Amino acid sequence: MASNKIYVAAMLMIVVLAIAISPDQQDAETNGKNVMSHSSIITGLDQYSAFFMIATAEGMSEDTEVTVYNQDIALIKEKRNMDLDAGYNSIKYVDVASRIDPTSVMFKDMKYPDTFVTEQNYQYDLVSSGKLLDKYLDKQISVTDSDGTTYTGTLLSHGNGVVLKTGVGVVSFTDISKIEYPNAAGLLTKPTLVWQVYSPTSGSRDVLTSYLTGGMSWKANYIVKTNADDTKADINAWVSIDNQAGTSFNNAKLKLVAGDVHLVYEKPVQFAGFMYNVDSATKPSPQSFVEESLFEYHLYTLDRTTTLKNNEIKQISLLSAGDVPVNKEFIFDGTQDSKVRVVLEMINSEEMGLGMPLPKGVVRVYKADSSGQLQFLGEDEVDHTAKDEDIRVFVGYAFDITGEKKQTDYKRIGDGVYRVSNEITVKNHKSQKVDIVVVEHVYGDWDVITTSDTYTEKDSRTIEYGISVPADGTKTISYTVEYTY
Numbered sequence: 001m002a003s004n005k006i007y008v009a010a011m012l013m014i015v016v017l018a019i020a021i022s023p024d025q026q027d028a029e030t031n032g033k034n035v036m037s038h039s040s041i042i043t044g045l046d047q048y049s050a051f052f053m054i055a056t057a058e059g060m061s062e063d064t065e066v067t068v069y070n071q072d073i074a075l076i077k078e079k080r081n082m083d084l085d086a087g088y089n090s091i092k093y094v095d096v097a098s099r100i101d102p103t104s105v106m107f108k109d110m111k112y113p114d115t116f117v118t119e120q121n122y123q124y125d126l127v128s129s130g131k132l133l134d135k136y137l138d139k140q141i142s143v144t145d146s147d148g149t150t151y152t153g154t155l156l157s158h159g160n161g162v163v164l165k166t167g168v169g170v171v172s173f174t175d176i177s178k179i180e181y182p183n184a185a186g187l188l189t190k191p192t193l194v195w196q197v198y199s200p201t202s203g204s205r206d207v208l209t210s211y212l213t214g215g216m217s218w219k220a221n222y223i224v225k226t227n228a229d230d231t232k233a234d235i236n237a238w239v240s241i242d243n244q245a246g247t248s249f250n251n252a253k254l255k256l257v258a259g260d261v262h263l264v265y266e267k268p269v270q271f272a273g274f275m276y277n278v279d280s281a282t283k284p285s286p287q288s289f290v291e292e293s294l295f296e297y298h299l300y301t302l303d304r305t306t307t308l309k310n311n312e313i314k315q316i317s318l319l320s321a322g323d324v325p326v327n328k329e330f331i332f333d334g335t336q337d338s339k340v341r342v343v344l345e346m347i348n349s350e351e352m353g354l355g356m357p358l359p360k361g362v363v364r365v366y367k368a369d370s371s372g373q374l375q376f377l378g379e380d381e382v383d384h385t386a387k388d389e390d391i392r393v394f395v396g397y398a399f400d401i402t403g404e405k406k407q408t409d410y411k412r413i414g415d416g417v418y419r420v421s422n423e424i425t426v427k428n429h430k431s432q433k434v435d436i437v438v439v440e441h442v443y444g445d446w447d448v449i450t451t452s453d454t455y456t457e458k459d460s461r462t463i464e465y466g467i468s469v470p471a472d473g474t475k476t477i478s479y480t481v482e483y484t485y
Contacts, residue, residue: 065253066216066308068241069261070360074216076249079208084115084199093193098124098246099215105193110206112199119196132181133158142180143173150180191246215245216308218256220318220361222382224344224393225374230328230367233346237318237358239289239300243308251305254316256289258359258384259297288317291356298357298384321353330398333439334405334424339397340436342378346391358385363393400429401436401469408478419449421480428469436475438465444483451479 063079076097102122109115133155142152143162151173153166161174218241225234239256243249289300300318308314327345344365348354365377378395385391409421428434440455440463442448448455448463455463469475 064249064251065255066249067255067257068216068218069257070217070219070259071261071263072214072217073261073263074213074245075210076213077208077210079110079206081204081206083204084197084202086199086202088118089195089197089199091195091197093195093209094190095247096191096193096211097213097215098191099213099244100191100193101212101214102193104210104212106210107195107197108208109199110208112201112205114200115205115207116198117195118198121194122191123194124191129179130158133162133179136181140182143171143176144178144180145173146175146177148177150178213245215243217242220258220359221315222358222361222363224363224365226326226344226365226367226377228368230344231326232323233326233344235319235321235324235346235354237320237361238315239318239359241308241314241316243310243312243314246310248310249308251307254302254306254308256300256359257294257297258300258357259295260384261297289319298359300359319354319356324353330401330434330436331439332401332403332424332426332436333441334403335439335441337397338403340401340403340426342395342398344393344395346393347388348385348391349388355387357387358382358391360384363391365393365395401434402427402429403436403438409480413482416485418483418485419480420483421478424465424477425474426467426469426476427474429472431471433468433470433473435466435468438467438477439463440465440479442481442483444485446484447482449480449482451477453477453479455479 065077067075067077069075080093082091100122102120105117105120107117136155137157138154140152141155141164142150143164144150151164151166151171153164153171156163156165156170161172162176162179164171164173218239221238221240223236223238227233241254241256288304289302292299292301302316306314306316324346329343329345331341331343332339333341346352346354348356348358360381360383362379362381364379366374367377369375380394382391382393403424403426405422405424407420408423409419411419413419422440424438424440426436426438441461442463443461453465453467455465457463465477467475467477
């Protein structure tokens with residue numbers, strides 16, 4: 001008698017749920033209005049000797065939070081409302097990212113901490129023509145050919161056409177206008193988490209769910225516009241979030257983590273190209289992100305919600321600063337380059353107009369020509385830069401400045417002792433003098449025994465000469481170093 005009552009109650013619940021799904025709700029689902037219906041078939045007794053009730057949950061998009069890392073991974077947190085019955089419930093949790101790591105899922109009942117998930121299945125066998133045909137091998141389907149004739153029979157094979165066993169024989173189809181199936185054969189329209197949830201009491205409650213997903217990454221991109229004499233620059237920074245996780249996140253709270261997070265399996269970062277409105281680099285904008293320290297990383301929180309659509313790259317302004325002091329350096333390293341490099345140096349400090357810990361990213365440099373039109377000068381990638389640290393951007397090579405290094409003498413003067421003489425010549429074809437840093441590398445135990453100019457020892461393997469080359473002039477440096485090995 002008790003079991004009959006349970007059966008009757010279950011059937012009544014099915015009817016009520018069927019009526020509750022109104023055409024308006026179905027339209028809302030079709031139009032992507034975040035109405036997420038969770039239901040399942042009634043199951044029999046299982047290892048818990050309990051009846052699994054049907055439950056319904058609606059997504060609360062305003063409570064979705066997305067934290068994106070630099071390394072093709074994101075943490076998704078969302079709160080949904082669901083009705084649970086006392087005991088065990090079967091729940092279908094839909095609209096999760098298709099790149100979800102199901103082992104990372106965390107579940108929390110905001111009202112009753114004793115509610116927990118006893119079993120979880122991640123179902124990602126999504127409906128498609130090929131999978132439906134696979135599911136219906138040796139089962140009955142209906143096929144309509146190009147002439148409009150419909151055949152019903154058992155599917156024997158598919159691939160290069162469809163083969164049916166019908167009441168009049170075996171029919172092979174190569175030109176098909178329609179295939180009809182009795183049902184979807186258990187295939188899903190979207191990836192789904194199927195839970196068995198134990199609840200100590202019945203009622204409506206908010207459930208907080210979080211999980212990690214691949215397919216999401218972000219990167220900072222900087223636009224630097226220098227002034228006429230390259231002494232100051234306007235800087236505009238953007239963050240670009242690439243969502244290839246397999247689902248969209250509507251009206252989500254967005255947080256970005258800058259730092260190198262260790263992952264057990266490193267995932268390759270895939271980035272598409274970016275588009276910029278270069279003119280916006282000169283227009284200061286309010287700061288959109290609030291920065292704070294998090295462990296040994298930095299966290300950037302957007303001060304509003306935003307929508308991250310699937311297969312979309314979204315750009316959001318990170319910072320804007322004007323008249324930031326810039327130092328342009330010419331560097332000649334005869335060991336690494338045969339040309340003179342041009343580097344822009346800035347200090348990431350509040351006094352210089354910056355002062356925010358800056359995430360790594362690509363820096364693109366522009367400058368206006370004589371007609372006032374911006375021209376692209378070059379780009380470089382900078383690493384995470386803490387507050388008050390230097391930002392150095394390698395822009396390109398100087399056209400009118402050349403350098404040449406040659407070895408003028410080499411002697412072995414004893415066991416493991418060698419004496420090497422070098423000469424560096426820098427030519428300046430500009431109409432004004434230039435200051436140049438000449439970098440030289442030394443090895444082993446070394447000692448400069450003669451030099452034409454004063455040098456600075458940068459470290460145990462590097463010395464630098466700071467020289468001035470006159471307009472249309474030449475400057476030569478020579479030195480002899482003694483090595484002991």
